Amino acid sequence: MSDIFDKDLLQRCISCGFCLPACPTYALTGDEASSPRGRITLMRALEPGELAADDPALVEQSSFCLGCRACEPVCPAGVRYGALLEQWRDHQWRGRRRPWPARLLMGIVARAWLLGLQGLARRHARTRPAPAGPSLLLGCVERGLYPGVSRAAVRLRPELAAPSRQGCCGALHAHNGDSAAGARLARTLGGRLPGTIVTTAGGCAAHLAEHLGRDRVREFGEYLAEQGHRPAGEVRVAGRRARVALQDSCHGRNALGVHRQPRQLIAAVADYVELPGAADCCGAAGTYALLRPHDSRRVLAPKLAAIEQADVDFVVAVNPGCLRQLRRGLRGSRVRAVHLAELLALAGGNGPYPPGRR
Amino acid sequence: MRLGATAVRALTKAVGEEHVRFTPGELAPYRRDATPLFTGHPDAVVFPADTGEVAAVLGVATEHGIPVVPRGAGSNLCAATVPSHGGIVLVLTRLNRILELSRDELLARVQPGVAVARLAETAAHAGLLYPPDPGSRGVATVGGTIATCAGGLRGLKYGVTRNYVLGLEAVLPTGETIRTGGRLWKDVAGYDLTRLLTGSEGTLAVITEATVALLPMPSHSRTGVAYFGSLAEAGQAVSAILAAGVVPATLEFLDRKCVAAVEAHARLGLRTDAGALLLFGDDGPIEVVAGNMVRIRTLCTEAGAWETTLAEDVAAADALLAARRCSLPALSRLGALTILEDATVPRPRLADMVARIDEIADRHGLHIATFGHAGDGNLHPTCVLDPGEHGAADRAHKAFAEIFAAALELGGTITGEHGVGAAKLPFLADRVGDAQLALLRRVKQAFDPAGILNPGKLGS
């Protein structure tokens, strides 16, 4: 017996198969091996050494999994698949076995000063730390790629402090085979940002909640709803109220249970359109889009079709990875992908225009 | 068994390299299904794309004497897809198209890999109802549910899967393709092979297409719950409802342990202090449904119900039904090894059977939680164990053998809907007798002279 997995967690699954229809990779293949239940069976074969870690199926399936955790809320037995996947990747992707792009990224974001440099080129929000919070997490991807999101967030909620030196939450590490570093980074960040931490990234929110406690962490839409935020204005397109859809954040929805709030906020400023499959992963999935671009696009394809069919003007993301994925997918389309904060700022008349650009 | 190089080449040729698996890691997920404690060792997993490829694979298997286990979603609870003799697991999930949906003829033609819920939802969009509704509807396939003749939450008024299968296309182990029945509502040309294949558990032929009957969608439906002091009292309410001539679509019950487990997952605000919950539901014209709801609630109250409530809207009703569907996996929160059974008795003996189960559980010192399709007399006593506890599984098996015997004594059966598979095969003779068992074997011989289709299960 080895100790790759927490035994209680691994034992929980009774192989009922309830999770199969929720899994995007099973939907692609119809192969049990790429289903949550099949992956747990593989983990169970790995644990006692029946299969070696370099078995091609283990290598493939641990990486093919999106880590979207859609299999969790549907599991009546309460299997914590996300935790199992972290443990699996800790073993499967240890040291040099980790794909190099993930290694490179992890090296960069673990250095707070390097992250801070992005601020020189990109004007993300920046305020002094507030001793009691609430604080806005700038996010290592978002502050570089979409600095407009934090600016919009702070404009909507001026009480949010956004100090520049905050570091990375560690989700990237936890999802890519170094959950110890992931936990450490989360705790460090928790020390740097006092009080409630508000984040515009569902993935970061879930990871921080895991390590700092659910109480300290609020996903942005959740925070607005809790503060009784009344969105001002209206988003209009071509003389009419805009039609706006939402792409849920997998971890925001599946790990934190946040899904009502962003919908209500959108509906306050535009005509909300529920996409079929709004809750399903868009294929961004953290480093997935980088590591498995082909599969990432396969997962995205039905979503793009649904967006086009729904005839919407905007599709809202609540996670920077999803935002990037949707923007790339929607290149050449009439539909714009924006972050929730940007949409609300736009409705209030103080957002960037045209939205969806930097 | 191991596959020879020629067989490997032939299988690869039959479906293409991408759709065969031979390595230990790729095979591991196919060692088992949803049944605990049963595992096998497949030598290959094959994913055919169409009827022709299924025939080609069966041809290779017959030629080389390789066992073939057809598999849909692997959600069955009788170890019917466990490759106990090795060989090929034939996965039918790539045959996943709904070929036709006819409102004029009230039928659908579907491939076997389509999930039941997908068929039902597609039918619902066209204003039609596909009544078979197993708890596993989201995952279970049309092929698998036909091959096990699955029941479900609407069995009382609507019957089970067999009542909706009009015709089948199936490939025999010898490689021939047959079409039984069809689009006709009446057709008595020949033995009723459609019914024979329905419930044949992948031992006679591989189903490659099904024509199923649909009904117009009822205009209204209501669902409610009643709470009782004990499961036996709930059983009495069920008898009273049926005796009063009310046949609702759904009458399901859960005992206290099940309610607590389900509530822990679904958080619907179910009462966890009651001894049992009865879930009732009906559909049809609004006056009929409303009338039946009143009668059922009155009868429940007369039988001693603490409280009865109706779900306010469709979403609330769906949430209740979804909660009932997840009873089995939710129960595993109480212990990671859950062994569930499927004893079924004539409806008036339901309360007796419940009492017998309680007595047996107590005597063996086991935690047995019971839920089931009360209206069908179909009980799922579920033993929840700690897999680490020494000898616990043995005690559970002893207790279940007694539960089967009790069911038979009360005029019931060893399995109402989950099937025989490898799990119930040792008990089959007790239910059907030696003469019938011998006949089953001769039927199996006629379809599958080489004995390659799902050996070690029905007909073996």
Ligand SMILES: Cc1cc2nc3c(=O)[nH]c(=O)nc-3n(C[C@H](O)[C@H](O)[C@H](O)COP(=O)(O)OP(=O)(O)OC[C@H]3O[C@@H](n4cnc5c(N)ncnc54)[C@H](O)[C@@H]3O)c2cc1C
């Ligand atoms: C939580 C839970 C709840 C359940 N609730 C119910 C319920 O309410 N009612 C009920 O009846 N069952 C229920 N089941 C049992 C199970 O879902 C059913 O037996 C279902 O019919 C199995 O479908 P499947 O696609 O998973 O088939 P599989 O498990 O893959 O196969 C079942 C059998 O069918 C054969 N088979 C599959 N496809 C074909 C084919 N195309 N041609 C020939 N043979 C084939 C297999 O060889 C096997 O013998 C439940 C199971 C679970 C885990």
Ligand code: SF4
């Ligand atoms: S993870 Fe949960 S839903 Fe999936 S098979 Fe295991 S117990 Fe069932």
Ligand code: SF4
């Ligand atoms: S995390 Fe997502 S992709 Fe991975 S097994 Fe669960 S549902 Fe499937």
